[in-house]
Amino acid sequence: MTSEHLETHFRGRRVLITGGLGFIGSNLARRLVGGGAEVTLVDSLNPDYGGNLANLAGIEDRVRVNISDVRDHHSMKVLIQGQDYLFNLAGQTSHMDSMRDPETDLEINCRAQLSILEACRHYNPDIRIVFASTRQMYGKPDYLPVDEKHLLRPVDVNGINKMAGEWYHILYNNVYGIRACALRLTNTIGPCMRVKDARQTFLGIWVRLLVEGKPFEVWGGEQLRDFNYVEDAVDAFLLAATHDDAYGHAFNLGAEPPISLLDTAKLLVEAAGEGEYVIKQFPADRKKIDIGDYYSDFSLIRDRLGWEPRTTLLDALRQTVDYYRQHLAEYL
């Protein structure tokens, strides 16, 4: 099946997206309404996170927006009912924020997840759930590319809490039969990402500064990474939701080939046709939670669900820069 038609599977189905006004959630919503799904978006619009009403431009009238926090279990208990699918994307994503305020990270990434799953168990056990997990839980790799057999050794509070959050989903699948699976996202980029700061991805602040005509900072530069364009990540969510044999598993997303941060910076400048960067030493407080090189082996999801990224990094960067050249003001 070509990914252009993935969303048609959801025609007339009721879909709830937590973090639905965020970067990936809103891109997912756009695809789903295009396919004829009845989409409800839950988002706290907490200014520290990724939610932004601007992300709904053009589909405002085709989705239901419910402003509430996943920590509000009364609200979640009501919203979960009657849904066919839950794309569970709400999360605290900043590594540094998780160290500064570990309890808030725990509340969102652990407790709220457990509470959502309990709500599903009691009020909608037939729902299907795809959870947005993260490569962050692998920590500093023992080997590359990192596959799902790699030990989880998180290097920050966020990685620990996301690990627990992912496992609650797998457990509720295995014990209670609530169909749930997880995608361990790598660096995802594209229109609607947070560019105000580096809370969601360092590439956000790069793009912002570039579009503002200012030099952006490359910390270190030699570290290897892989990047997914948001539409490719959305494909993975749609595929996972519709494949019964995805449930109970956690899958790496990823891209080939890996690229250094310095080469990523060069490619961004190439994509934009302009721009400058400066190389900076890695700040000391980040060094301790740095993971060195990271890139994924995503053969499990490729072999099992037929997913692979289709967008080159150059194209991804071009579309991202084009978007923020038009829309930057809505993201500051």
Next chain:
Amino acid sequence: MTSEHLETHFRGRRVLITGGLGFIGSNLARRLVGGGAEVTLVDSLNPDYGGNLANLAGIEDRVRVNISDVRDHHSMKVLIQGQDYLFNLAGQTSHMDSMRDPETDLEINCRAQLSILEACRHYNPDIRIVFASTRQMYGKPDYLPVDEKHLLRPVDVNGINKMAGEWYHILYNNVYGIRACALRLTNTIGPCMRVKDARQTFLGIWVRLLVEGKPFEVWGGEQLRDFNYVEDAVDAFLLAATHDDAYGHAFNLGAEPPISLLDTAKLLVEAAGEGEYVIKQFPADRKKIDIGDYYSDFSLIRDRLGWEPRTTLLDALRQTVDYYRQHLAEYL
């Protein structure tokens, strides 16, 4: 060093034990006061958990007892100050309770742990911490014996939350330099264990019924397990605390050879010189979180810290039965 003298390392040192009125905590306290340590015990005396004032018989006047819950962060913040060592043993241990009430398990095994570590970071960064972790987080083994390289794939909420709790400790060691390590306990048995029910260990209820002259139930019977006598587990806590190269690591405890539940039942009857058991089918609700055979490879702690269990299972069972023949009434 012979383990008889391990506790002399703690002479004059200030030691805090959470879960200090519990099974392992109270045995540890006994050894530490014998070595001349200044011991403070924190315990909630929550009747669902392991704390019991009877566990202090004979050392009541040589320890300071502070009744409070590890979820009470104000209390912990005060108690942590001025301590040289923290043996962090308070936890919710029942697998079934964690499924019935996952949020309470999360509060105790995740949030309280994070809060204790934050208190250490802010008010006593020089403390040394040994955390009581569990083999439960490995889930159903891929291979036997299970070493620390085995993936963590918990099969119940308790296993997930303990996994997070352990990782907070390792993380605070690695990022903030708060010396902390973890022992992944296997089935621990001995005097002062909870025998009222199976919340702490199924062997508790076996011993209780045997001492009461009633048949005990063996569920299944073929599953292999390993058991540590509590004094051997206490050795491991003392050793880990005094070895600088333990910090930042998680170590399996364990025993050789593994033994089936049926053979354990027979050995218990042999140790007691009397007793009966009946074989029962595994209950359906437990089957889903059953892990099949489990026994540890404990060569990491043996090679690095020189720990190994010294008590045979037969001796462990004898001493346990003897204890409850005298003290059962205090544990019901």
